[in-house]
Amino acid sequence: MADTPEIVSGSAAVEQDLALIRDAAEEAGRIALTYFHGHEEMDVRMKGGNSPVSAGDLAADTYLREILTKARPDYGWLSEESTDVSRTRRQTAPRSFIIDPIDGTRAFIDGRDIWCVSVGIVEGEVPVAGVLECPALGERFWASAGGGAFKDGRRLAVAKTPRAQPVVAAPPKAEPQLKRAFPGGYTRRGHIPSLAYRLAMVADGTLDATLVKPRSHDWDIAAAVVILSEAGARLTAMDGTAVILNGDDIVKPAMMAGSPHMLEAMFGVVTAHAFG
Secondary structure, eight states, X not given: OOOOOOOOXXXXXXXXXXXXXXXXXXXXXXXXXXXXXXXXXXXXXXXXXXXXXXHHHHHHHHHHHHHHHHHOTXXXXXXXXXXXXXXXXXXXXXXXXXXEEEXXXXXXXXXXXXXXXXXXXXXXXXXXXXXXXETTTTEEEEEETTTEEEETXXXXXXXXXXOSSOEEXXXXXXXXXXXXXXXXXXXXXXXXXXXXXXXXXXXXXXXXXXXXXXOOBHHHHHHHHHHHHHTTOEEEETTSOBOOOSSSOOBOOSEEEEOHHHHHHHTTTSOGGGGO
């Protein structure tokens, strides 16, 4: 199994950043929730292909950008809705925010509750803090490098020994490969609309593993990566190589997440062909 990037040890500065993004994500969640509840017009539009954006996404993004860049003016910024304002800045800044104001926009638009505000901080290419605020579910995940991962105040740790029949979120086409990886049986979970939340489900043990289709972006995973890592799980490419954040290419290949034991079972067996 290939090494993943080493997480920078916790520090007072990281904990201060975590407190900042926890507060900011909570308020952004409140803002988004007003649109979700129909108090405001959603004003859904399509951007770049078949990807929707709503007024809720934009309102949450505007709030986060104003609050966070004012609090940390020397930090870089990358968001799904305000995109790559300056690649050079985010790669040379002491730290950078990587934001998805609503991860799971389709679910949000459809009135389904599995969506979250995702706020991550990276130092260079290494994730150091992350928050997932899930207001429709009444849940919050957070983590800092070296400081542990938490869900609603409960510390998270993945099981050292997976259950007899692990639960894996994966597309139907992955079935033949998963049967080879887990000859003793497994349970397949279908589509979970928020990738960030799905990764958090691995961290909290609801899922033992998940596959991630190609072409997700840094903003989909930045907050969840540190939550996973601090819970004892990992997100890697299909061959076990490290997933790099805040690089030149913010588009990711097919990936998988799980505990080291789960990943070892899937490496070399489950491939990108699982997505067709």
